[in-house]
Amino acid sequence: MIPVLETDRLILRAPKAEDFDRFAAFFGSDRARYVGGPITREQAWRALAAELGHWHLRGYGRWALEEKETGAFCGIIGLWYPEGWPEPEIGWELMDGFEGRGFATEAAIAARTYAYDVVKLPTLISLILHENIGSARLAERLGATLEGEFTHQRLGLMQVWRHLGPEAVQ
Amino acid sequence: MTTTIHIPTLETERLILRGPQASDLDALAAFLASDRAGFVGGPLGEAESWRTLMRIGGQWVLRGYGMWIIEHRETAQPAGWAGILHYHEWPEPELAYSLFGGFEGQGIAYEAVAAARDGAARLFGITRPISMILPDNTRSIRLAQRLGAVLEGPGQVMDLKVDMWRHQAPEASA
Numbered sequence: 001m002i003p004v005l006e007t008d009r010l011i012l013r014a015p016k017a018e019d020f021d022r023f024a025a026f027f028g029s030d031r032a033r034y035v036g037g038p039i040t041r042e043q044a045w046r047a048l049a050a051e052l053g054h055w056h057l058r059g060y061g062r063w064a065l066e067e068k069e070t071g072a073f074c075g076i077i078g079l080w081y082p083e084g085w086p087e088p089e090i091g092w093e094l095m096d097g098f099e100g101r102g103f104a105t106e107a108a109i110a111a112r113t114y115a116y117d118v119v120k121l122p123t124l125i126s127l128i129l130h131e132n133i134g135s136a137r138l139a140e141r142l143g144a145t146l147e148g149e150f151t152h153q154r155l156g157l158m159q160v161w162r163h164l165g166p167e168a169v170q
Numbered sequence: 171m172t173t174t175i176h177i178p179t180l181e182t183e184r185l186i187l188r189g190p191q192a193s194d195l196d197a198l199a200a201f202l203a204s205d206r207a208g209f210v211g212g213p214l215g216e217a218e219s220w221r222t223l224m225r226i227g228g229q230w231v232l233r234g235y236g237m238w239i240i241e242h243r244e245t246a247q248p249a250g251w252a253g254i255l256h257y258h259e260w261p262e263p264e265l266a267y268s269l270f271g272g273f274e275g276q277g278i279a280y281e282a283v284a285a286a287r288d289g290a291a292r293l294f295g296i297t298r299p300i301s302m303i304l305p306d307n308t309r310s311i312r313l314a315q316r317l318g319a320v321l322e323g324p325g326q327v328m329d330l331k332v333d334m335w336r337h338q339a340p341e342a343s344a
Contacts, residue, residue: 017233
């Protein structure tokens with residue numbers, strides 16, 4: 001089951017087929033170079049399916065962000081722990097045109113709260129490629145601290161950011 | 171509104187066809203790491219096998235139909251997969267199937283794929299799916315023939331030249 005969360009400006013809901021065009025446009029673009037892209041539309045479709053399959057296999061996963069005001073699908077954010085990951089992370093991607101408005105921060109806080117309160121995860125990381133300065137800044141804004149490095153088989157060397165724990169965000 | 175990922179279950183004499191589970195990873199990874207997986211895009215590592223499991227689960231939400239994991243009742247082990255595969259570039263819904271190592275020669279594939287074909291017709295209205303099979307995959311071709319599928323002609327998927335086999339509606343082949 002994929003729950004719906006709500007923040008001031010966003011709805012966090014299950015990804016759906018209607019999100020595909022914008023999802024594929026982002027993952028096909030140069031902006032996706034820090035998150036395993038750019039990839040073809042065919043690969044993007046599998047990736048969207050994988051977002052949903054993660055929920056099925058783990059019982060938690062990443063939500064599609066919908067801007068309340070317009071109903072627009074504007075990002076993918078949430079909990080990600082596939083095989084090959086060292087531990088569960090908060091991962092985020094904003095679709096083209098939705099950067100710079102604090103949406104990722106707003107949604108990441110909601111996802112973090114859900115991870116601690118509902119999934120009962122004891123701790124969370126974010127894996128961030130060194131060149132992905134914007135993402136590292138977001139981790140900092142969330143109170144995360146740079147802890148070390150991890151080499152992923154496919155994605156290569158990444159920074160490990162440790163998020164504030166359950167007690168710290170009460 | 172919350173979204174529920176609902177994957178129906180099919181049962182046959184010796185098998186249960188069900189949604190993928192995290193506990194299927196070892197069996198799937200062993201299969202995808204083996205030479206047997208050469209016909210389905212392998213061999214693949216553990217992380218890639220997990221991605222395959224995620225895609226199988228997620229396609230059910232995006233399409234409303236998908237592939238089942240075949241569970242062998244007697245041993246409670248995953249024995250393969252069968253069901254409707256329909257990735258983005260697929261020309262149409264495909265009845266796809268693979269049997270993991272150690273389960274060959276017992277008619278398990280036939281039992282599973284016949285159930286999946288009938289289930290796809292009954293539950294999703296997919297009555298005459300194709301199967302895309304590499305021309306040298308003789309085991310798979312033999313199974314398609316036993317199921318009553320008919321060779322329709324050459325096709326292509328993911329840069330692979332395949333043969334398109336057309337299954338018949340369950341009543342017609344019974």
